[in-house]
Amino acid sequence: MNAIEIKGLKKVYDSYSLGPVDLTLPQGCIMGLIGENGAGKSTSIKAMLGMISSEGSIRLLGKDIRSEAASVKQDIGVVPDEIGLPEMLNVKQVEKIMKDTFTNWDSAQFADYIKRFDLPEKKAFKTFSKGMKMKLGIAIALSHHAKLLILDEPTSGLDPLVRDEIVGILNDFTRDENHSILISSHIVSDLEKICDYIAFLHKGRLMLCEEKDRLLEQYGILHTTKDVLEGLAEDAVIGKRISEYGAEAIVRRDRVPASFDTQPVTIEELFVIMAKEA
Amino acid sequence: MKGLLKKEWLVLTHKPMTLLVPVLLFITMSIAAKTFVTLLYLPVYAGILPVTLLTTDENSRWDRFALGMPYNRKSIVSAKYLMSLLLIACGCVLTTVTILFLMKSITPEQLLLIAAAVSAGSMLLASVLLPLNLQFGTAKARIALGVLLAVITCISSAAITHSSNTESNPGFNLFEKIAAWNISTPLLALLLLAGALILTAVSWALSVCIYRRKQF
Amino acid sequence: MTIFIDNKSGVPIYDQIYTQIKGQIISGALQENDPLPSIRNLAKDLRISVVTTKRAYDELEHEGFVYTVPAKGCFVAPKNTELLREEHLKQIEAHLAEIRQLAASCGLSRDEIIQMFDLLDSE
Secondary structure (H helix, E strand, C coil), rough: CEEEEEEEEEECCCCEEEEEHHHHHECEEEEEEEEECCCCCCHHHHHHCCCCEEEEEECCCCCCCCCCEEEEEEEHHECCCCCCCCCCCCCCCCCCCHHHCCCCCHHHHHHHHHHHCCCCCCCCCCHHHHHHHHHHHHHHHHHCCCCCEEEEEECCCCCHHHHHHHHHHHHHCCCCCCCCEEEEEHHHHHHHCCEEEEEEEEEEEEEEEHHHHHHHHHHHEEEECCHHHCCCCCCEEEEEEEEEEEEEEEEEEHHCCCCEEEEECCCHHHHHHHHCCC | HHHHHHHHHHHHCHHHHHHHHHHHHHHHHHHHHHCHHHHHHHHHHHHHHHHHHHHHHHCCCCCHCCCCCCCCHHHHHHHHHHHHHHHHHHHHHHHHHHHHHCCCCCCCCHHHHCCCCCHHHHHHEEEEEEHHHHHHHHHHHHHHHHHHHHHHHHHHHHHHCCCCEECCCCCHHHHHHHHCCCCCCHHHCCCCCCCHHHHHHHHHHHHHHHHCCCCC | CCCCCCCCCCCHHHHHHHHHHHHHHHCCCCCCCCCCCCCHHHHHCCCCCCCHHHHHHHHHHHCEEEEECCCCCCEEECCCCHHHHHHHHHHHHHHHHHHHHHHHCCCCHHHHHHHHHHHHHCC
């Protein structure tokens, strides 16, 4: 079963439109949804969860989100970009609500995360910093035996220490082969290492959705001269930067002679180049 | 839905004094001034409180967050209405008890009628306010709130003035006029209540419709 | 089992894992029938993709260095002497190619190379 199966997702606004988008996340995998601000990452996630109306078929954990929304969400942990808990409530009160919300709520697990994240139990939510709010959101998402985690920009605004901690937690979540994660971010470096799949969203279009390893193998950075670059096959170069001192290009490895020495490219570099050329 | 109700309850009661002080104020002022006018603030207050729940939701951006959890839109609306009915019931009880205290000579039938009227009034308020707030947001709907309050104040003041024969108001007694219709008081009370409940149900259905179409 | 991943080397990560595990099997650091960490746990411990570790293990199994028991995991295959010989022969070929290249660059003849080898042998 696929954790996420989306076909033909479309959403039209006045100022921009998203899609059509086809996205599949096999169970047990982590997918990074990468895109600039306004690319459509949040829109996609909101559509996936029924927060906004949309066209197309959306199945999460094998169930149609439109007809079975509430029951699917028992098994999904959602961390939106804003944790919308009532500001005056504290962690203890939030737990009471969650206990009555999720059938599989695990109080012990929640208490564990609260302790681990060092969150105060009796202080009002509005006193929390952004990082603390996010941590609480993650604690909630991880404390009801969810099989799928969907996170929308969970690390933006957080310091590197916290981000590393969160990446570690997400990594551990998928030690279980029945657990999957979809995480959207514009901080690519957080996702690069642990993701199995990468999807690039740019201006409402899905540029690609592939196994991260294949992407990194397919493309490389070539440092050479302008002339050499011009001598390459047309579809070999997907983006370039030419200066006084030489040329740097992101190339398709299979379209470039084997003798050329290509360096590894990062997902971030790849995305920037592809978005620019699109 | 249990989680939703718990949330509404926790939000409402997080500072109990904020909730209770106005109530105590209305009651004591009524008793002190021996008048019903200030007492009517109670059911009005009960009818308006659900709007504060909506305001909290808006400020906390709860709606979108809630949709990431296993709630459907219908239950989110229903929880508000249930809470609102609970508040109205409390308001009704407090009002009628205070009236009993103020007007020892009142008959049980009249008391019943008052209870029904007061509840109906609150329900009317809530029924109008909830869909309006859901549709337009609490900032814009505040205008409607103001208008409604003005209208209610006028009507209820008039009703009170004309409900007993005093020197300032001979001739027109609301109770007598109603009695002239020859409907028994309990029946009237029942009709009022039934009407209010039907109105609430219609309002609920409308709210569900509105909320279902909202984009977050 | 020690595995180091070098992100900057340009060598695909699955290849690095494959090479290191293979090396440890050949050297004897990993014994026959020793269990390997599960694909998932290895990936999570190294903080890399499951797809990567799976590929490394698939490659190792394809080359005969490990075998999989369904529902139990991956284990080091019994030392296949043929396989090992193959492996060593490959390495010797690679070294020989290097020697040839170096000899050419300093003008050493075939006989001189064999002389050097005999000298080594007699030590």
